[in-house]
Amino acid sequence: MAVWTLGINHQTAPLDLRGRFAFALDQIQPTLQRYRQSLPRQPEATLLSTCNRTELYGAGDPAAVDPTIEWLAHAGGVGSHVLRDHAYILREDQAARHAFRVASGLDSMVLGEAQILGQMKDAVRAADEAGALGTTLHQLFQRSFAVAKQVRSSTEIGAHSISMTAAAVRLASQLFEDLRDIRVLFVGAGEMIELATTHFAARTPRHMAIANRTIERGEKLATRFGAEAMRLADIPGRLHEFDAVVSCTASTLPIIGLGAVERALKKRKHRPIFMVDLAVPRDIEPEVKKLDDVFLYTVDDLAAVVQTGKDSRQAAVAQAEVIIDAGVSSFMHWLDQRDPAKGVVPLIQQLNVQADAWREMEIARARKLLARGEPVDAVLEALSRGLTQKILHGALAELRSGDQETRAATAETVSRLFLRQKS
Secondary structure: OEEEEEEEEOOOOOHHHHHHOOOOHHHHHHHHHHHHHOOOOOOEEEEEEOOOEEEEEEEEOHHHHHHHHHHHHHHHOOOHHHHHHHOEEEEHHHHHHHHHHHHOOOOOOOOOOOHHHHHHHHHHHHHHHOOOOHHHHHHHHHHHHHHHHHHHHHOOOOOOOOOHHHHHHHHHHHHOOOHHHOEEEEEOOOHHHHHHHHHHHOOOOOEEEEEEOOHHHHHHHHHHHOOEEEEHHHHHHHHHHOOEEEEOOOOOOOOEOHHHHHHHHHHOOOOOEEEEEOOOOOOEOHHHHHOOOEEEEEOOOOHHHHOOOOHHHHHHHHHHHHHHHHHHHHHHHHHHHOOOOOOOHHHHHHHHHHHHHHHHHHHHHHHHHHHOOOOHHHHHHHHHHHHHHHHHHHHHHHHHOOOHHHHHHHHHHHHHHHOOOOO
């Protein structure tokens, strides 16, 4: 059983390429099912997709890796050579180490951020519902979650980290003299927008509005923060009213286009607009960034801001890596045990099958004796003697065979197995 990871992330692939491989949570289950159906021997699989990464974790035939690259490239609408240029392929202990580091926040753009752990749990749940998880990946991810919990409780890896949404507020405060005087539009109503709204609300802006495709969900979030709820369709006509825009939806196409922003700037008499696009794929057309009086930041643009304080947390990173190394060793030991060429799991299974066969044989013999009217005590005595003889037969035969040195080694093993003293 081979384990591997195929992925791209913020360190290996540009934003627009990552956007081609972005999958919403409700797309993961059907996507995994299509992927597994494309292969003759269906591997275990889990798909993790966030704004910073798309990763396909697999377990099964190692020959499945190459067709997996071809399938994923086709799904993203790019040539396989393009994907290979930006992807990483990790196998066995390196794949396990990567999963543990991702869960622990060590591979995130925001070092030590906790949001990725929830995203991984959602991905695992979706894989389970798709029937794609399997025993090996279940073990890998459960151990990843346990390691992440230990890292967070035993180190200061998350101390003083700056989230994407907090970084957006910091940048806005550099542009505007007082955030209490601005009007902010949030596009979307998911977890990231909820975090952004929380951070901006703490600065008490003059007005906040939340635009969402589903107006009911937008209203629910708006009510929590005393904001106005809007429809997405209203954005082009009202964009000029807002000084700051923060967008993060699951749309596959831009929500805010170049023309809408140009018209808004004209109505604003070129007063600046601060825009943050946290979505992958993009919610705001990239050409908007070229406009004068527009300050547009993407998730990749925020990278430098969120790195603040990273150096001071290197001691915590070192501590976390030690915990991760121990977790990787433990997982690989478990994986080796399941390998027929290395482990004891097949032997344990064979022993259980053999013991069940002996038990069934002796029970069948006992039932025949009882049917003939034999005394119950005599039948139980015969059953226990029959099982004991079968269990000891192999060991006794080995003790009588071989040279003196072999018998001595066998005697030590048999003594350890059958003559253990109770503590």
